[in-house]
Amino acid sequence: MSHYQELLSLTLQGIRSKVLASAAGFISSSHPAYLDLDPSRNIDLELLTEAKSTDAALPLLCLRCRLSHPLEAWIKATFNTHHERHGIELKAMASYALDDQGALAIRCSKESTADFTYSVISSLPKGPTSPFSAEILRSFDPALCGLPHWARLKIQSNNELKAYFKQHGLLLISDWALLRDSSPRRVQEACQAHLRSSATIESLIALHKRFLPLYDIAKQEFKVATGKSSGWQPGLEFLQQLDPTQDPFETKERLLAIAKAIRQLLTGSANQSLDQSLEAGYEPVAPSSESSNGPEPAELKVLIDAALERAMDNLLPAELQEEAIKFSKDEGRKLAFELYGQGLSQRDIAQQVNHQQAWVSKLLDEKRRSSEIAIAAAIELKRRPEFISCGTSVEAAERLVNALRNHLVETELEGDIPPLRRWVQQYISQL
């Protein structure tokens, strides 16, 4: 029963739980029966009804405690999965969601506060409201879903958190967008593997199939009405249209259950699929293996090296000049390029410049730069008879560019510095 009296919130020491005496006293005196019960939808509804009818602060406070738990669970799970690779911080994430300190008053404007009651939070102007729990509760419609689900849906569409994730190379995706993105095949796979439901898989797939066109229309209408692409939530009318025979609450719960199953399916399997597909087709090929006829491999290597050198001379100075302008903002930027020139791995560079590996990867942008250089060199080489097939054959063109790209960034002999790194080293040393 502690969920209705124990508030999880961000403190200077991190996320901490505290039992609120006023909430505990309210439950003991007004709802002693709750003390023996687990948190439930029924209790949520009773407290919400009471908060609305009496406009008292304490039933709402119990609900604020209640919703802090699913928010904390969501934040911790997301943090645990991504903090190592993306450097997200638990405190920063919690600052967007667990900012409720349990006060019985809420700030209504710069100068004034009022009792934290349902009528007060309902009358606050539209837009982000602090604490976040007020935003969740004032927009919560119990006919459409449970409070824990609603809390999760609201955090998924929190624009400030979304921007924070984006800075760290992560995309917060809503359940609705995820459902729209998923094919019936994926839905089936996800439901079979991760969903335990009284509904049959066929009925869930049919529900998802009906969702797709309705979502497209509703989303378009939402965009026209609000000018925003995110934040859409299905309303009563949408859910009734989706399945007229079913209670809208049940329909939404089913959709959310499918979305959760898809998320579980994506964990581990599709987590890196986009990166993998971008990498596909870049198998290492030695540039000297490009042509079996014509000049000797040594002669070809001279041609290739000269073409790559010219391409780097042509493309890189402007790029690195632009980077150099930012060196004064952060010493680590210049150091990262210096260490790159010395042949250090991105992981080692990250450690030395005290940044995440993703930051280093984004700064060096090796894949894009090496591809652009390789294409420029290939265009030059294509004029020679040995490489003429690159103008007429997809396979030959790709093989040449991949080989050149690999040659730019891979060492051929132990201890060697690859050409791209060598070029960067020389350039940076002259700054």
Add this chain to the structure above:
Amino acid sequence: MTEPVTPLEVLPMPQGAVELPESVQWNSPRALAIAALKEVLASQKAPLPLGPSIGAEEEGRLLSLNRFALQLLTAGVAADQMAVGKETWMQESTAPQLLLAAQVDEENDVVVFTGVLTGAEFISLARNAKPSNETILVDTSEFKGGVERLLTLVQLLEPAALPRLALKTRTSNAQRKVIKIADWINGQIDEVLGQSFGANLQPLSVGAFRTNIALRFISLPDNNALALVSIPLGLADGQLVSGLATETCIERFVLQMLATGSNPSSPDGLILLLSASIDGDLLPNGLCISACQGSHTQQQIAENNTTIEFNFSGGLELINVSLGFPGSNDLILPPLQLPG
């Protein structure tokens, strides 16, 4: 009991994802994708022309990038499949040369260029796809190489290297026009054979050539070879493919069609020869070739064969040739006609 799997709440942003300004209100995922493509092209040292300058955001409209016809496909950032509209693929004249897949996150204003398919690669996948009315669903994982592949192909290849290929349905096969074998003598090869099947023509006016060809065709009457059309064929993931799509196949073979006759301006016979690309190699077991002219049908399934040869002499009826392989869609050539 197994541990429940933690749901993946956020997606890692792939390297090379294009982040667009949130201050702009984008009308559609396609508008975001086009803005991102322009941003990528603007970062290139060499300018690559992208058109049309007006109306590019219209759904379904083909783009032109450095003289290549490009179909831009969009889906959500977490999508596992992309829908390709069939309409533009029904005729060679409107079929794109390249398909670019853009996965768009409208909620975050982010675009990821997943990769590219050439027309030939798409046709090969489409033959495998479940039939549907207006679209063909292709797994996003089939699009390879990110935007780098697009930049590679449009800058290195000649536009002619990527033919415009059309999807052929069985109905359109039945209705398509007849190929006149006599045209081959004059050095003309029909667009359908040339572009859809990657066929190439070798007029045989020189005696030495004729003699050389004669050695390969068992049923060729002396010095009667007039023109030779060859169609490169292959098996890609168990599917019969032709033309450029065969370049990446491990099993490759060739269908040679030799027009014959004693009158150098009017062929009166046709020999079909199916053989492996490398002389002496075996044809894939199970590969079936059928050819019929009127009630005269010839059919053979390869079983440890190095070649299969059919001979047709004269006759007014059209010659229908098709190839099949277990598990693959049939490859049906347009009807061939000998002069009456």
